[in-house]
Amino acid sequence: MIAPDLETAVESLRELVESARVIVPFTGAGISTECGIPDFRSPGGLWTKMRPIDFSDFLASQEARDESWRRRFAMDEQFGGAAPGRGHRALASLYATGKAPGVVTQNIDNLHQASGIASEHVVELHGNTTYATCLDCAARYELPWVCERFQATGGVAPACPRCGGFIKTATVSFGQSMPEAAMRRAEQLTLSADLFIAIGSSLVVWPAAGFPVMAKRNRARFVIINREPTELDDIADLVVRDDIGAVLEPFIAT
Numbered sequence: 001m002i003a004p005d006l007e008t009a010v011e012s013l014r015e016l017v018e019s020a021r022v023i024v025p026f027t028g029a030g031i032s033t034e035c036g037i038p039d040f041r042s043p044g045g046l047w048t049k050m051r052p053i054d055f056s057d058f059l060a061s062q063e064a065r066d067e068s069w070r071r072r073f074a075m076d077e078q079f080g081g082a083a084p085g086r087g088h089r090a091l092a093s094l095y096a097t098g099k100a101p102g103v104v105t106q107n108i109d110n111l112h113q114a115s116g117i118a119s120e121h122v123v124e125l126h127g128n129t130t131y132a133t134c135l136d137c138a139a140r141y142e143l144p145w146v147c148e149r150f151q152a153t154g155g156v157a158p159a160c161p162r163c164g165g166f167i168k169t170a171t172v173s174f175g176q177s178m179p180e181a182a183m184r185r186a187e188q189l190t191l192s193a194d195l196f197i198a199i200g201s202s203l204v205v206w207p208a209a210g211f212p213v214m215a216k217r218n219r220a221r222f223v224i225i226n227r228e229p230t231e232l233d234d235i236a237d238l239v240v241r242d243d244i245g246a247v248l249e250p251f252i253a254t
């Protein structure tokens with residue numbers, strides 16, 4: 001069913017939420033746009049204007065590593081101070097009730113954690129851009145640490161002081177393999193759900209499309225909240241094509 005208006009959407013969603021035992025939200029860029037974080041993949045988005053740096057290029061050249069960090073710090077100036085939106089806060093409220101054991105996300109912006117969901121309960125399929133790791137020894141580095149060295153050398157990406165490895169934001173780049181542990185946890189969560197809610201994702205990019213299908217096959221109810229139609233609207237029990245913040249705001253616990 002496609003909800004005819006916002007009121008019906010909220011009412012139908014409330015019924016589904018109330019009758020569910022285990023709710024697993026799956027989020028994409030759309031939940032963060034009201035926080036000022038652009039959807040890189042959308043038409044006119046950053047990635048359609050600037051070619052992303054492939055993982056193989058990052059490994060192969062210091063120049064690519066420098067450029068990658070230059071872009072990352074430029075991004076910080078634009079939306080480094082982003083705060084969780086209504087969608088994030090609603091999901092944090094569901095999590096706080098114990099009904100949603102965790103969130104699976106395609107986002108790298110850390111806003112689910114910032115909204116109060118414990119890090120270990122946020123499954124990040126594409127990693128996290130708010131900190132960095134060494135690609136060899138996995139040591140964690142905070143961005144101010146990287147920035148200080150980057151600026152001190154006139155824009156050269158620093159190497160790991162422990163092992164000399166390359167330091168990269170903890171994101172999954174184009175050409176980099178999906179994080180296996182996160183994929184496994186996402187699958188476990190999906191199979192535990194009797195209500196699976198996809199929010200702000202076009203559900204096109206693999207593996208995004210796989211989890212809702214898996215949930216549906218496992219007989220979960222399946223809801224899609226997204227401004228635009230998605231590839232999976234036909235198999236959803238409820239489709240809401242409305243503003244995500246407006247749809248989820250009534251679910252924020254006060």
Ligand SMILES: [Zn+2]
Binds near residue numbers: 134138
């Ligand atoms: Zn290292």
